[in-house]
Amino acid sequence: xxxxxxxxxxxxxxxxxxxxxxxxxxxxxxxxxxxxxxxxxxxxxxxxxxxxxxxxxxxxxxxxxxxxxxxxxxxxxxxxxxxxxxxxxxxxxxxxxxxxxxxxxxxxxxxxxxxxxxxxxxxxxxxxxxxxxxxxxxxxxxxxxxxxxxxxxxxxxxxxxxxxxxxxxxxxxxxxxxxxxxxxxxxxxxxxxxxxxxxxxxxxxxxxxxxxxxxxxxxxxxxxxxxxxxxxxxxxxxxxxxxxxxxxxxxxxxxxxxxxxxxxxxxxxxxxxxxxxxxxxxxxxxxxxxxxxxxxxxxxxxxxxxxxxxxxxxxxxxxxxxxxxxxxxxxxxxxxxxxxxxxxxxxxxxxxxxxxxxxxxxxxxxxxxxxxxxxxxxxxxxxxxxxxxxxxxxxxx
Numbered sequence: 001x002x003x004x005x006x007x008x009x010x011x012x013x014x015x016x017x018x019x020x021x022x023x024x025x026x027x028x029x030x031x032x033x034x035x036x037x038x039x040x041x042x043x044x045x046x047x048x049x050x051x052x053x054x055x056x057x058x059x060x061x062x063x064x065x066x067x068x069x070x071x072x073x074x075x076x077x078x079x080x081x082x083x084x085x086x087x088x089x090x091x092x093x094x095x096x097x098x099x100x101x102x103x104x105x106x107x108x109x110x111x112x113x114x115x116x117x118x119x120x121x122x123x124x125x126x127x128x129x130x131x132x133x134x135x136x137x138x139x140x141x142x143x144x145x146x147x148x149x150x151x152x153x154x155x156x157x158x159x160x161x162x163x164x165x166x167x168x169x170x171x172x173x174x175x176x177x178x179x180x181x182x183x184x185x186x187x188x189x190x191x192x193x194x195x196x197x198x199x200x201x202x203x204x205x206x207x208x209x210x211x212x213x214x215x216x217x218x219x220x221x222x223x224x225x226x227x228x229x230x231x232x233x234x235x236x237x238x239x240x241x242x243x244x245x246x247x248x249x250x251x252x253x254x255x256x257x258x259x260x261x262x263x264x265x266x267x268x269x270x271x272x273x274x275x276x277x278x279x280x281x282x283x284x285x286x287x288x289x290x291x292x293x294x295x296x297x298x299x300x301x302x303x304x305x306x307x308x309x310x311x312x313x314x315x316x317x318x319x320x321x322x323x324x325x326x327x328x329x330x331x332x333x334x335x336x337x338x339x340x341x342x343x344x345x346x347x348x349x350x351x352x353x354x355x356x357x358x359x360x361x362x363x364x365x366x367x368x369x370x371x372x373x374x375x376x377x378x379x380x381x382x383x384x385x386x387x388x389x390x391x392x393x394x395x396x397x
Contacts, residue, residue, distance in 0.1 A: 003016065003018075003019045003020070004019065004020045004021070004138075005019060005020070005021045005022065006022055007022050007023060007024045007025070007033065007036060010033060010037040011036060011037070012187060013037065013187060014184050014185060014186050014187050015037075015128065015141045015144075015184065015185035015187075015190070016141060016183065016184045016185075017142070017143055017182070017183050017184065017221075018140065018141065018142070019140070019141055020133045020138050020140050021033040021034070021036075021037050021133075021138060021139050021140070021141070022135070022136075022138045023036075023135075023137030023138050023139075024036075024137070029042050030042075031136075031137055032137045033137050033138050033139045034047075034061065034063060037139070038061060038128070038190065039194065040061045044063070044087070044101060045062065045063050045064060045065075045073075045087065046060070046061075046062065046063075046086075046087045046101050046103035047060070047061040047062075047063060047101075048060045048061075048101070048103070048106065048125070049061070049193075049194065051125075051193070051194075051196050052195070052196035056123070056125070057125040058193040058196070059125045059127070059128060059190070059193050059199075060106070060125050060126070060127045060128070061127075061128050061129075061130060062082075062084055062127055062128070062129050062130070062177075063130045063131070063132075063139070064129075064130075064131050064132070065131070065132040066131055067132075067239070068085075068089075070163065070165070070375070070380035070381070071085035071089050071172070071380075072085075072372060072375050072376060072380075073085060075129070075131075075179070077222075077223040078222065078223065078224055079149075079151070079220075079222065080149075080178055080179045080220035080221050080222045080223075081149050081151070081152070081176055081177070081178060081179075081220075082129060082142075082143075082145060082176070082177045082178075082179060083174065083175070083176055083177075084174075084175045084176075084177060085172055085173065085174055085175075086099070086103055086104040086107055086172045086173035086174075086175065087099045087100075087101055087103035087104055087172075088104055088170065088171065088172040088173070089172060090165065090170075091163075091164075091165035091166055091168035091169075091170045092168070092170070093170060094170070096160060096171040096173065104172070104173050107158060107173050107175055108158070108173075110124050110125070110147050111147050111148070111157060111158040111175070114146075114147040114148050114157070114216065115148075115154050115216075118213060118214050118215070121212070121213045121216065122198055122199070122200055122213055123198075124147065124199075124213070125193075125199070126144060126145075126199055126209060127144070127145035127146070127147070127177060128141070128143075128144060128145070129141070129142040129143050129144075129145050129177075129179070130142065141185075142179070143179035143180065143182070143221060144179070144180045144182045144185055144206065144208070144209065145177035145178065145179060145180070146177060146178050146180055146208075146209065146212045146218060147175070147177055148176065148177070148178065148216070148218075149178045149218060149220070150178070150218045150220065152176045156176070157175065157176045158173060158174075158175050158176070159173070159174050160172070160173055161173075161174050161378070162378070163378055164378075178218045179220065179221045180206070180208040180209060180212065180218070180219055180220065180221060181208055181219045181220060181221040182206045182208050182209070182221070185206065186204045188202075188204040189202050189204035189206070192204060199213070200213050200214075207219075229349065229352050229353055229356060230352065230366070231349070232320070232346050232349075234368065235346035235347065235366035235367060235368050235369075236317055236345075236346055236366070236367045237367065237368050237371045241381065241382065242368070242371040243317065245374065245381075245382055245385050246317055246367050246370065246371060247317070248382060248385060248386055248389070249263070249314075249344055249370070249385065249389065250314060250315075250316055250317075250344050252386075252389045252393070253393070254314075256395070256396075257312075257314050258280075259393055260312055260314035261280045261291060261310075261312045262392075262393060263312075263389075263392075263393055264290070264291070264310065264312030264342035264365075265280060265291050265293075265310065265312075266392065267342055267370055267373055267374075268310060268340055268342060268363075268365070270373050270374075270377050271363075271365065271369075271373055272295060272363075274295055274297070275293055275294070275295050276293070276295070276296050276305065277293050277294050278291055278292070278293030278294075278310065279291060279292060279293065290311050290312045291309070291310040291312070292307070292308070292309055292310070293307075293308055293310065294306065294308070295308055295338075306336070306338065307334070307336075307337045308337055308338045308339060308340055309329065309332055309333060309337060309339050309340070310339070310340040310341075311325070311328070311329040311339070311340070311341045311342070312341075312342045312343070313325060313341075313342070313343040313344075314343075314344060315343055315344055316344070316345060317344065317346070318345070319345050320345055320346050320348040320351075321341065321343050321345060321346070321347045321351060322348050322350075322351060323348070323350060323351055323354070325341075326341065326347075326351045326354075326362075329341055329362065330355075330360055330362070333360070333361075333362075337361075338361035338362065338363070339360070339361065339362035340362070340363045341362055341364055341365065342365045342370070343365070343366060343367065344367050344370060345366070345367055346366050346367060347364055347366060352364065374388070
């Protein structure tokens with residue numbers, strides 16, 4: 001169970017990683033934990049705190065509910081990278097920088113400064129990540145963020161992407177941040193920032209932030225997971241929108257399982273863009289593999305290509321992938337190959353446990369993964385997914 005801080009103690013509390021800050025008992029907006037913890041208000045996912053220095057932000061709170069369909073902010077604990085979508089999240093604004101809170105404009109300036117000089121990085125406000133927690137209006141502190149990441153290029157850490165809503169196209173930012181290895185952000189540093197002190201000028205500045213400003217080095221908080229055995233609930237969408245998307249994909253390929261294999265390859269390519277070739281095999285000659293391909297490692301000038309075999313099952317969400325189906329793929333894997341299994345349903349607990357316990361190099365892509373991958377690539381609702389299916393995988397005439 002996570003540590004908690006009571007509502008009455010929030011205004012003087014430090015920010016401790018993974019701690020839950022409790023809201024007030026009444027549950028109204030005035031009992032919002034984040035607004036009591038930091039002077040940033042109680043609305044919106046992008047909450048900057050203005051500095052006494054004109055035109056600057058003292059710090060910025062990024063608040064995520066983790067439930068957005070079209071804009072799935074995501075923290076990856078294994079890499080320490082947080083993906084955040086800017087604040088132009090609805091159709092209607094032609095200029096992605098002219099948002100009500102000017103969040104995208106600030107992101108643009110911040111990421112420009114990130115790749116400039118140390119003097120310019122000194123002007124970058126610290127970013128504090130919080131997410132919705134239970135009970136009521138509680139919030140959880142997920143970490144101190146620095147713009148960019150060691151493993152993400154300057155061309156990819158802030159990207160303007162297109163989305164379509166109600167047949168209107170518009171742009172928003174996708175930003176990548178690193179969670180710094182800072183277990184506690186002292187209240188004294190927050191107070192200094194609010195008073196107008198530059199982040200690195202404060203004696204309470206975390207060393208990891210100071211090093212990032214000086215040399216753009218990332219002391220990233222990486223938390224490798226133990227062996228993962230996802231439950232059925234974890235492998236299927238919890239929301240009705242996601243469930244309808246899976247049902248629509250299944251209906252689209254009903255009676256055409258071989259055509260679904262092409263869709264599975266497309267999903268895999270979204271998840272693994274370093275995939276080079278990936279060819280669907282002929283139904284009569286698949287040898288236990290619905291597709292075969294190669295994944296590229298290393299520099300483009302001298303790549304290493306790893307062979308893989310892909311299996312796809314267009315199952316309903318209620319029909320699990322069992323031992324027989326998995327054994328078919330495992331038996332076809334050659335030395336130094338890996339496997340990919342894509343399904344619209346879920347992997348039975350015995351299958352999941354055996355694959356992981358025996359160390360089989362197989363990527364298990366379940367129904368929830370399919371939906372989340374489509375969302376990340378701009379197909380966040382039922383209409384968008386149906387359009388994607390009709391365009392790329394139309395039924396035979």
